[in-house]
Amino acid sequence: MRLFFMGKHGGSHPNEMKERTNGLPIEQATIPKQLIYPMSMHIGAPAEPVVSVGEKVCIGTLLAKAPGMISANVHASVSGTVMAIEKRPTLNGFSDCIIVENDGLDTLSADIKTEAEQITEAALILERIQEAGIVGMGGAAFPTAVKLNPPKGSVIDTLIINGAECEPYSTSDHRVMLEYTEEIIKGIETVSYLFPKLQNVYVAIEDNKKDAIIAVENAGAHLSNLRVVPMKTMYPRGSEKNLIKLLTGREVRPAGLPAEVRCVVMNVSSARASYRAIAFKEPLYERVVSVSGTPVKSPKNLLVRIGTPVESLLKDCGGFIQSPEKLLSGGPMMGRTLSDVQIPVMKAMTAITALNEKESRIGEESDCIRCAECIHVCPVNLQPVLISEAYRRGDLEKARALGAMDCIECGNCSYICPSKIPLLQNIRDAKAAIRTLDEKKKEGA
CATH class of the missing domain: 2.40.50.100 (RNA polymerase II/Efflux pump adaptor protein, barrel-sandwich hybrid domain)
Incomplete structure (x- = not known):
């Protein structure tokens, strides 16, 4: 994938590759046996x-x-x-x-309500979100009830709804903003009851989604504290700390939480799911997934039941017109390789992306040439190559000190690296090794 970089601005301009699905309405996916x-x-x-x-x-x-x-x-x-x-x-x-x-009957649990309830009590709002199993649906998968319940003493004055969707190919959130706009706004209204000191609500949308910007502006026009913010398209514009800095000027410290700077951030699909959990006691049992990529015969945005094997989605899209070299959960920047098409759709799976041989070609790794491009494009101001080198030397404490745990795993460093060093994978492995080390220390304490 060709990238056009912005120099020392902590971001990049990968080819968006959204045109095959961004104009397609959501379709119901086949419900498997x-x-x-x-x-x-x-x-x-x-x-x-x-x-x-x-x-x-x-x-x-x-x-x-x-x-x-x-x-x-x-x-x-x-x-x-x-x-x-x-x-x-x-x-x-x-x-x-x-x-x-x-059984093919689609029998609903008696607990799910058919008419919306108006809930304003904070404890009940959090309880219903927790019971419904809502998590960050933009990919993070962090439990939403925890995110919306910051530490005691926190004062939240800013709620940020993340509709950036900067990952190439992915258009699931775009379609949710167009087709479930009212439910997103109702989710914002309901969640706002959790924060009595709330002053500002920002809905952040990249400027390549002009129709979504208009739709959300119109639907939320009655909310005096809501502002839709069109953002210049850049990857990874939607990262949590970047959004907070861009919209409020506040900076979350390394390893810090948004609540420390009086902010809460949630994804647009999570806002919609939270509304349905609060108003209808509806658990998170389906989500929109975009299926795209050059090898895919008929790309689609599909409303998918959680637990559906990926193979079923690919069949809904007519299969492949050419054999894919790589199949990803997510997109080419942050996505993870799907080793088996029987892997099921999970709550935070935004997209299925198929890449051909040319698109997935990485090239042979060579020695670092000290160009510092990975540092220039890192959105959280890390030094990816130094973290990678520390991990390869087995120096986990050095990797930790360099901020490995603050990496948001956007993948910019790997894509810009002219030496084709697998920086992202090395940092992911470093983070996993650090977590394992910390767990062993706790067990031995």
Whole structure:
């Protein structure tokens, strides 16, 4: 993919590659006969099964419960029968999953309401979001109820709704902003009850989505504190700390939280899902996924039941016109390779992207030439090559000191590197190794 860089501005201009899907309305994806629910679709501890093999379930039935605060409930997205609880391939490797055989009846749980309730009590708002298993749907997958409940004593005066969607190919949030605009606005209104000192609500949208900017402006015109902010298109414009800096001028310290600078940030799809959780007690059981890429015959934006195998989405798009060299969950910058088309759609899976051989070609790695381009394009002002080198030397404490844990994994460094050093992967591995090291220290304490 050709990139046009902006020099020392912490960003880049990858080819957007959104034109095949950004004008396509959302379609209902085929609901498969069997669905696979990973216990870990979120940051934090895996959910723990609360159903047994042979048990009948409805849409919205709780399948697995969060064991603690940093976790998320998992719900059935079809009605049917629990067939197995076993390890299956997921984005996180082979991990525990609940398998449900779809009976085709789409029977709703009696807990899901058919008419919207007006909820204004903060404790009940948070309770319903937590019970519904809502997580960051832009890719982060952090439990939303935790994000919306900052530490005691925090004063939140700014709510930022992230509609940037800067990842190439992905158009799922774009379509959500166009087709579920009213629910996003209702989500903003309802979530605002959590923050009595709230002064500003910003909906941040890149300027390559002019129709979404107009739609959200019109739908939110009655809210005096809401401002839609068109942003110059640049990758990774949608990163949380960058948005806060751009919109408020406030800077979140390394390893700090947005609440420390009086901000909360949530994705547009998460805002919509939160509204439905609060008003209808509806769990997060479906999401919009864009399926695109040069090899895909008929790219689409699909409304997909959580747990649907990726293979089913590819069939809905007519398969491939050429064999893909790489298949990604997400886009080419931050996406993760899909090793198996039986991997299920999870809560934070925004896109499925297929790349041909030319698009996925990386080239052979060579020695660093000290050009500093990776430093120039890093949106959080890290030194990616130094973190990578520290990790390769086995010096995890040096990697930590250089800010490895502050990396947002945008992928700019790997794409700009003329030596084709796998900087992003090395930093991801460094972060995982640091977490493992810290866990061992806790166990030995």
